[in-house]
Amino acid sequence: MIKAAIVGYGNLGGGVELALKESSDFQLVGVYTRRAPKDVKTYGAKVYSMDELLAMKDQIDVCILCGGSATDLPVQTPEITRFFNTVDSFDTHAKIPEHFATVNQTAIENNTVSIISTGWDPGLFSLNRLYAQSILPSGETHTFWGDGVSQGHSDALRRIDGVVDATQYTLPNKEVIEKLRLGEKLALSTRDKHFRECFVVLEAGANAEKIREEIVTMPNYFADYDTTVEFISQEELDKNHKAMPHGGTVLHTGKTNQNHHQVIEYNLSLDSNPEFTASVLVAYARACARLATEKQFGAYTVLDIAPKYLSPRTDEQLRKELL
Known part of the structure; x- marks a missing residue:
């Protein structure tokens, strides 16, 4: 044992x-x-x-x-x-x-x-990125997260002074995913691939605009994404934003010797992150x-x-x- x-x-x-x-x-x-x-x-x-x-x-x-x-x-x-x-x-x-x-x-x-x-991610997705790139070295790998709640990003929101509670959703750009599956070559920035939605409960008297600016400029979490911030009550957060779904996709597209288009895709759909x-x-x-x-x-x-x-x-x- x-x-x-x-x-x-x-x-x-x-x-x-x-x-x-x-x-x-x-x-x-x-x-x-x-x-x-x-x-x-x-x-x-x-x-x-x-x-x-x-x-x-x-x-x-x-x-x-x-x-x-x-x-x-x-x-x-x-x-x-x-x-x-x-x-x-x-x-x-x-x-x-x-x-x-x-x-x-x-x-x-x-x-x-x-x-x-x-x-x-990091974890199972990391393994699948490695497998895909090793098998199809002439190709491109893209990782998409969501739709779902990111525990780490939600935790980062809750660590901000003046925030009582918060939930953050990561949303993939589904139009981009479909184009990649079909073999289109896209020059994608971090901002092109995902959106982030934040639902935040503030302490009484907290400066909402100051906190909004702190969120959207937070390095490693929100600064590189189009991020929306909505301030709501604890009651609304508890009612509508306390489930923990998540998931995502590792998508690798590449060519083999005879110029055949090959797709490796690994997907997770999770009721509870x-x-x-x-x-x-x-x-x-x-x-x-x-x-x-x-x-x-x-x-x-x-x-x-x-x-x-x-x-x-x-x-x-x-x-x-x-x-």
């Missing part, structure tokens, strides 16, 4: 708890939170203060980190990797190399394993524990992990049942 801890408990942490229930080779030791443990409602998991995590080091094989990418994971992943094997879903694409370097140094120095940036992301985290937590057992210390991404490490089945079973 792999003994796992959940660090942080919001939508993603709750999804991880549910995913662990579906994985017979895991035992959940507990949830570790910065909040008062009595205030955290789980699906049955025991809840501990973050201050208790280190004292339980010998009881935990892997920590599944469920904080946000904006401010939590850049600090938490290297800190916790000093003492534990870790998995995170850090999703600020532009900062992944920097995050990897920091965590890798920590993991090597402390004989631990950390798999960063797991989930579906956090529950699906959590399921990916758990699969990579299994890989993390196995790499630690093999003493292959250091940081990894999904591009480094052999697929068999994700499965609870033996190599013999995989060859027989899946090949």
Whole structure:
């Protein structure tokens, strides 16, 4: 049994708890939170203060980190990797190399394993971009997200001073997708491919225009997109904008030797973004524990992990049942 801890408990942490229930080779030791443990409602998991995590080091094989990418994971992943094997879903694409370097140094120095940036993008989509570009090197890859709620972008909105709550939707440009499928060559900017819609609840007295400007100019999140911001009540947000659907497409088009147009397309349609992301985290937590057992210390991404490490089945079973 792999003994796992959940660090942080919001939508993603709750999804991880549910995913662990579906994985017979895991035992959940507990949830570790910065909040008062009595205030955290789980699906049955025991809840501990973050201050208790280190004292339980010998009881935990892997920590599944469920904080946000904006401010939590850049600090938490290297800190916790000093003492534990870790998995995170850090999703600020532009900062992944920097995050990897920091965590890798920590993991090597402390004989631990950390798999960063797991989930579906970065994560499964990253794998499919690599496969497609390797198979059809004479081609173009485009990634589209949505329609759906981005947890990371919504979290970034909620971190703004004066914002009480917020939900952000990512919307792909569907006309562009169809043109690419048909083989049209398009010079696309980031702004051409997606739109972003933000629904924001403000604190009483907050400066709406100042916050709107902070949102639409936020680097790595909104500055490169056509972004709309609508200020609404908490009641309206709770009623109409609390579901967590998402999905997206990796589309690669290319030519083979005889100039044949070839299309590789990978698509996800998700009722619950956090529950699906959590399921990916758990699969990579299994890989993390196995790499630690093999003493292959250091940081990894999904591009480094052999697929068999994700499965609870033996190599013999995989060859027989899946090949």
